[in-house]
Amino acid sequence: MGNVDANRQPVGISVLGGPTTVVDLAGWRFVIDPTFDGPGVNGHLTKTSGPAIAASALGAVDAVLISHDDHVDNLDTEGRRFALDAPRILTNPGAAGRLGTSAQGLAPWESVQLHASDGRRAVTVQAVPAVHGPADGDRDAGGNVTCETTGFVLTGDGLPTIYLSGDNASLEAVADIAARSGPIDVAVLFAGAARVPGRQHERLLTLNSAWAAAAAEVLRAKLVIPAHIDGWAHVTEGVDDIRRAFEDAGISEVLGLAALGHWTVPPTPTSG
Numbered sequence: 001m002g003n004v005d006a007n008r009q010p011v012g013i014s015v016l017g018g019p020t021t022v023v024d025l026a027g028w029r030f031v032i033d034p035t036f037d038g039p040g041v042n043g044h045l046t047k048t049s050g051p052a053i054a055a056s057a058l059g060a061v062d063a064v065l066i067s068h069d070d071h072v073d074n075l076d077t078e079g080r081r082f083a084l085d086a087p088r089i090l091t092n093p094g095a096a097g098r099l100g101t102s103a104q105g106l107a108p109w110e111s112v113q114l115h116a117s118d119g120r121r122a123v124t125v126q127a128v129p130a131v132h133g134p135a136d137g138d139r140d141a142g143g144n145v146t147c148e149t150t151g152f153v154l155t156g157d158g159l160p161t162i163y164l165s166g167d168n169a170s171l172e173a174v175a176d177i178a179a180r181s182g183p184i185d186v187a188v189l190f191a192g193a194a195r196v197p198g199r200q201h202e203r204l205l206t207l208n209s210a211w212a213a214a215a216a217e218v219l220r221a222k223l224v225i226p227a228h229i230d231g232w233a234h235v236t237e238g239v240d241d242i243r244r245a246f247e248d249a250g251i252s253e254v255l256g257l258a259a260l261g262h263w264t265v266p267p268t269p270t271s272g
Ligand SMILES: [Zn+2]
Pocket: 068, 071, 074, 132, 167
C-alpha cells in the first residue's frame, strides 16, 4: 500500500500528522482538518513537526472537511490555502460563513449527499456533534464549549461507515453518535489529551487515550485510527499511551496504527 500520493484507494484512510487525515472512499477523496505548515511557533501553540505528506503530493480532492476554523492546529496557513483551492468545503455553519462561497455549513445531524456524473457511488456526509472541552467548560457567544466544532460521518451503499470525530472531548457526544448514526465501522478519533494553558483551566480539549478506548467501545467500531496525537506541544499523550489504553481495555485488535502518511484499509462491511 505504501505512502499516500495522488492515486486513490478504493477505501483507505491515512493520518498525515496532527489531525490531518485523508479518506478515500468509493472514488472520492476527502481531507479533514488540513494542516500543511512546517514546524514552528504559531500564536500560543507550537508545532513540533510538519506533515508526513506535502499538500502538493495529494493531487485533487473532492471535499475538505473542517471541524473548526478557529484553531491553527486544525487549520493552518497552508491548510487554509489547500481548503480554499478544493471544489468543496464542508464544515460547521459559523466556519462556513467565514470561509466563503466554496464552504457549506452543516448543523449537527444535517447531511449532504455527494453525487458524481462518472458513476462513482454516492457518499453521504453527515455532521455530528463535537464538544471541544469539558461539559461545564467556558462557552462562546453561540453556547459552544470553547468554539463551534463538528465531527462527520461518511456513509454509502456497501461502504464502511466512517466517523471522523474532529476535536471532541465528550463521551456523551460519542454515545449520541453511536445511537443516531451507528453502527460505525471505522472511527478516526482525535485524541492526544490536548491541554492548553489558559483555556478551560487546562482541562482536556480532546479525548485522552483512555477515553478514546472508551469511545471505541461505545461505538463498537471495528477499526479505530487515532489522529491528533502528534506534532504539537499541547498534545500530551501519544501513540504509546493509545496503545496502552487499548491494551488495558482489551481491544488492541481494533487499533490501526499505520505510520503517518501510510494507508490503513478497513475491513469490507459484511452487509449494506
Ligand atoms: Zn481546536
